[in-house]
Amino acid sequence: MLNLFHAECYKLWRNKSFYICALTGALISLLLYGTLFLVDNLERTDSQQGQEGFSVTATVNEEAGDLGSTELQGKEEAIPMSQRIGIMGVIEQMLSGSFAGFITTIFVCIFVVGEYGNGAIKNVVSKGYSRGTVFLSKLLAAELAALLLNLAIIGACLLFGAILMGKSGIEAIAWKDLAIFTGIQMAFSAALTGIVAMIGEITRSLGSGIALSLGLLMFSTSITAGLDLLFHDLHWKPSSYWLLDLQTTALADVLQKDFLIRAAALSIFWLLAAAAAGMLHFKKADIK
DSSP states (O other): OHHHHHHHHHHHHTOHHHHHHHHHHHHHHHHHHHHHHHHHHHHHHHHHHHHHHOOOOOOOOSSHHHHHHHHHHHHHHTSOHHHHHHHHHHHHHHHHSSHHHHHHHHHHHHHHHHHHHTTHHHHHHHTTOOHHHHHHHHHHHHHHHHHHHHHHHHHHHHHHHHHHHHHHHHHTOOHHHHHHHHHHHHHHHHHHHHHHHHHHHHHOOHHHHHHHHHHHHHHHHHHHHHHHHHTGGGTOOGGGGOHHHHHTOOHHHHTSHHHHHHHHHHHHHHHHHHHHHHHHHHHHSOOO
16 A cells, blocks of 8 residues: 555656646736726726816814724725735635636646546556556645645635735735635545546546536536525435535635534545545456
8 A cells, every 4th residue: 555655656756747737826916906006097097087177175073082983994994905805715716616627627627537547447456556546646645735735725815925925924814714715625635526536447548537526616606505595395405515615615604613514524524425426436347
């Protein structure tokens, strides 16, 4: 098992697709920052045009409380979008907004399915290794790849945020909240990686594996929303048990203890279920 895992890690190290996917994630995070600053410029331009086109007369209540609230509201409205979202918001969008999920899904499909096409899996099995060990070593390497890709994306968000937003952007980060949020998103990513690896093992086709996996990412939440309506009278929400619905939960709710426990338990369940299904199919199906 250990030798097989070392071999899979070596393949991962030499895999160009891994570095391309990591670079893609970094570029998408940079694009998000660029979008925020573009919105800032548009808001600034609209504000200047509004000031030039209108003459505003303000009457101020003599009571100090009213004056303070007016000034505070004006300052709040003047905060640029990039500062309101901040580095934490960009990281949240990258991890829970399916950007990282798309990148991880594509790479895991390439990493798992690709070796069926070049005959590598058949060669490994022919050397006498048990099929369960072969599948688990591949799955563990895929999980390692997903972890590294997510960390690379977070690192890119922090780096670009520090460069573009400066010291104030870094100081605005709640590091404890970021650590908790990152941890639970890694658990979701691990479960998703297991499901994608299972799909790749069952299909054993790069096109079919990517299509089904991306379809799962894009449409499964719509399906669970429909199921929620279907089972509304029974007071049961299937979306509460599906990891992709849980992954889109807002940061404030993610930090709640009850959510953390439920999310961790469901992530473990989906990961083990996907691993068991993939291993069972790998043991029974012929390798061509």
